Amino acid sequence: MSDEKYVCGIDFGTLSGRAIIVRVSDGEEMGSAVHEYKNAVMDRVLTAHADEPLPPDFALQYPEDYIEVLKIAVPEAIRRSGVKPEDIIGVGTDFTSATMIATDENGWPLCQRQEFADHIHAYVKLWKHHGGQAEADQIIALAKKRGEKWLKRYGDTLSSEFMLPKLLETFHKDRAVYDAMKCYVDGVDWIVWQLTGNYVRSAGATGYKALYQDGTFPSQDFFAELDPEFANAFDKLDAPVGQLGDKAGEITAEAAAWTGLKAGTPVAVGNIDAHVTAPACQAVEDGQMTAILGTSSVFVVSGPELREVPGMFGVVDGGLVKGSWGFEGGQSAVGDIFAWFTQNCVPPSYHDEAAGRGISIHELLTEKAADQEIGQHGLVAIDWHNGNRSVLVDANLSGAIVGQTLTTSPEDQYRALMEATAFGFRVIIEAFAENDVEITEVVAAGGLLKNSFLMQMYSDVTRKPLSLAVSAYAGALGSAIHGAVAAGAYPDVPAAAKAMGKKIPNAYTPSEEAAVEYDKLYAEYKTLHDYFGRGGNDVMYRLKDIKREAAARKHG
Missing domain, CATH: 3.30.420.40 (ATPase, nucleotide binding domain)
Incomplete structure (x- = not known):
């Protein structure tokens, strides 16, 4: 030793x-x-x-x-x-x-x-x-x-x-x-x-x-x-x-x-924290997108040339790896949305059932949601509960669920919120592709990897295979890789990532049958995305203003 x-x-x-x-x-x-x-x-x-x-x-x-x-x-x-x-x-x-x-x-x-x-x-x-x-x-x-x-x-x-x-x-x-x-x-x-x-x-x-x-x-x-x-x-x-x-x-x-x-x-x-995950899962070459899926989500990818993508979160020379342009997009809330829903919108009987079975409320809702056919809930949700990071870059936007009825269940809404985060992911991938930023592989990391149903959904909705980071502490591992380079143990980050990083290639592959069904819901998501996010209706802005005015009155 x-x-x-x-x-x-x-x-x-x-x-x-x-x-x-x-x-x-x-x-x-x-x-x-x-x-x-x-x-x-x-x-x-x-x-x-x-x-x-x-x-x-x-x-x-x-x-x-x-x-x-x-x-x-x-x-x-x-x-x-x-x-x-x-x-x-x-x-x-x-x-x-x-x-x-x-x-x-x-x-x-x-x-x-x-x-x-x-x-x-x-x-x-x-x-x-x-x-x-x-x-x-x-x-x-x-x-x-x-x-x-x-x-x-x-x-x-x-x-x-x-x-x-x-x-x-x-x-x-x-x-x-x-x-x-x-x-x-x-x-x-x-x-x-x-x-x-x-x-x-x-x-x-x-x-x-x-x-x-x-x-x-x-x-x-x-x-x-x-x-x-x-x-x-x-x-x-x-x-x-x-x-x-x-x-x-x-x-x-x-x-x-x-x-x-x-x-x-x-x-x-x-x-x-998100960017350093790339070397931990061997995703530092041009075209390899790292998707860090946690309380929020961040998507980073390197490319050989400068491209200016509308609505991206930034492009920086050497921003991910020396010698390449690093691109970033992201979603301001993902896991945070699921946590908010379970803390505020799920009846006690569900929590009791989860506790009685020794599983988390997230596991229970995922199990019930996975038992549904795609579109069975009759809902489409918008994943802007903490604003939109990409591609609209607007913190004044807010979340929504459309299609609720008196028979809508917690698992219906939970699944719709899952799908909304997948649709937001797809919007970002399409924005990069439309602006000549090549995506050759998607490697996922973060706390949400433990939800296999969600990961398969992401693969189906985006029509992209998902490789997975191996480390439960991918951020810390990526930092350690940079520490090894700073100490002179490796000549550069790609060399250190090759030796020290780990991933499971193509852990999830898309089902075309499921993708076709998700396309129908995605079309509705895109309609609402543009309606609320591109000036069709500024109701989300007005509601934020009303909220701020009320808070100001309350606090003097």
Whole structure:
């Protein structure tokens, strides 16, 4: 065992962080541990401070929860692995992207300073924070007016999830926080800063979520035209940009004390949690799409040439792998929709039945839904319960189920919601294909892989074979692969992925008979998709406005 070397991968998700210790030679996972964030996602009240009510569309986190992952999950993974810290030669990390942290010049979060403890805009704005939709609209309008070329790289629109809308929202809503912050840091980069003492921006996260294209952010003139006093926002973003697979720094003495890792261990440039999955399932070649299926879904694929796809979430040179253009699309909620439905729309008798049989409510509903013929429920649903990420890029859109009657059952609705997420997936694949981004293979990863009925549905609806990631911790494994490259164990990410990544080829193949039946429902989905999402009826916008007005009246 002494001749073997190992790397540590640390994956920061929406609700928890996980760490694994991986053998460099073959990617064997030696030990792992998971730590759930104490404050989870704060979207109704600010649990980190006096349970203060939050406005609609907020999603905040507390940064100390991330440090607890380093202090608890990493040492536990090392202990379970039986690996000596001196045999761990590299570290890689990934994080939910566009999870933005306002800090001082040393990286200390403002929300952890007493004077800002009750300032909601001082807290971490999670990737799915949509409070800055008005700011996103303002940025888009100005970019179109000025003819900014970078806008095309984001499908000619921007999500309120991006860095700049969140920063402009803070400028508009809390100048004290805005003026006090010296750095506005993506969580992808902040955690590397905590481990190494070096603030290095990731080429991936900075390109996809911070509008960094062709070696620069939007011009200072652009910031100034948003508001003359906003021109200094440019200074809050300034930091060196590191390429994926490169070394960002080394573990500090303080971080070594937290983690049990050896001080001086190389740490890779950070990466986006979804994107880092690609090497874990050997999907880093041009045309291989990685579908990360979890609370939300992200679809990434590399290509040899720049293509500007309307409604995509971004295209970045070297955004996934050096030397290729990386494309991203996604759905803002998938597993979150299923969780919402089971928590709010299923009668107690179903929960009792699931408990009596020793299965989850999701397993029960899937079993009942799978017993139906395609279309038997008479429903079509829209999967916009957390807005639409691709291809409409609009956080103001909301979910819907059409066709309900007095005989509609929970399993009818659950299946319709499953189908809606499959149809949204198909819209994204078709958008790439229509704009000459080739998809040669789809490799799926994430928590939803355990639902085999859903995976077969995805294959049938998209008419694509699905290969599957093997690792239950694909994000952490992908980070470990980057850590191995940063440590010099492999020359580049593709070489490391070939040795350390794993997948099951063509685990699901489409049934043409089922696909034909799903086509009928997909046609109805597309009609509603365009009707509500492309200006046919703005009722979803108006309902959001009414909701915000009511919330404002309630909270004074």
